[in-house]
Amino acid sequence: MIWGRIKTAKGDILSGEIRDGFIRVGGALGDVAPDAVAIPLEGATWLAPCAPGKFIGLWNNYHAAAEKNGHTIPDHPLWFLKPLSSVSGHGADVVLPTAAGRVIFEGELGIVIGQRCHMASEDEAGAAIFGYTCINDLTSLDVLNAxxxxxxxxxxxxxxxxxxxxxxxxxxxxxxxxxxxxLVNGRERQAYPASDMIFSPAEIVRRLSFDMTLEPGDVIAVGTSLGVRPVKAGDQISVLIEGIGAVDVTLSGPAT
Known part of the structure; x- marks a missing residue:
């Protein structure tokens, strides 16, 4: 299944299965009735494909990046939270605040939780994964290290x-x-295999479920690997994963 979320030209926000240029309107994540109404995608704005209650990001979760940067392999996923106000979708225009200074892109695979998950076994954690999406975890280096x-x-x-x-x-x-x-302005800047992950998706979900209860719609960005670099206003960034597609964003600003 391909699941998406849009804002129609009339302003309606719809979630459902994406198929053949239409969205078959659903209810809960992954729930679409056989007789669901099909609405054309033409003229719609793409939103983030779910509305997460939690947006979790991982750091140092790829062997190649850990080796190059001299980081030790962690015993537990190293995670942080992004506020929900940071969420944007495909085709968004992101304003770079003056306070952000140097900003880097981080292309990542994202896990989307499909069922409540608390203190799970690895099998239960794997079953709790609804699907995968593309993530661009934009980060201000100047603020991070200030x-x-x-x-x-x-x-x-x-x-x-x-x-x-x-x-x-x-x-x-x-x-x-x-x-x-x-890709930044059409030029490839990152290309790395998900198989190089330190913690697999099911292991990430399992371990995080002991730190917090995961709920349907929660998103986990599993970390990035080599190739991140600064970007600036005017740049167009695309994160591509075969089977999911490409999530594009344009940077503008800075704003005061």
């Missing part, structure tokens, strides 16, 4: 629009064969 006494993860990653999710959620994918690519 205070040597306190790394400002939430602020650095929490500006409006800095959590790009989309364009859709795809179910039934084998994450082991996926590759994550990031």
């Amino acid at each position: 205070n040597p006494a306190f790394a400002q993860w939430a602020r650095a990653k929490g500006f409006d629009g800095f959590g790009v999710i989309g364009p859709v959620i795809a179910t039934g994918l084998d994450w082991r064969v996926l590759s994550i690519r990031t």
Whole structure:
């Protein structure tokens, strides 16, 4: 199934299965009746494909990046939270605040939770994964490292629009064969295999379920690998994963 969320030209917000240029309107995540109403996608604005209650990001979850940067392999997923006001969708225009300074892209695979998950076994955690999406975890390097006494993860990653999710959620994918690519102005800047992850998606969900209860619609960005670099106003960034598609964003600003 390909699941998406749109805002129609009339302003209606709809979620459902994306098929043949239409959205078959559903209810809960993944729930579409056989006789669901089909609405054309033409003229619609793409929104983040779900409305997460929690947007969780991982750091240092790829072997290649850990080795190059001299990071030790963590014993538990290293995670942070992005505020829900950071969420944006495919085709968004993200304004770079002056306070953000240097901003980098981070192309990532995203896990979308489909059922409540608390203190789960690995099998239960795997079953709780509804599907996968593309993530661009925009980050302000200047804010992150501004205070040597306190790394400002939430602020650095929490500006409006800095959590790009989309364009859709795809179910039934084998994450082991996926590759994550990031293009800036059409030029490839990242290309790495999901199979290089330190913690697998099911293991991530299992371990995080002992830290917090995961609910349907929650999104986990599983971390990025080599190739991240600064971007600026005017740049167009695309994160592509075969089977899901490409989530695009344009940067503008800075705003005062």
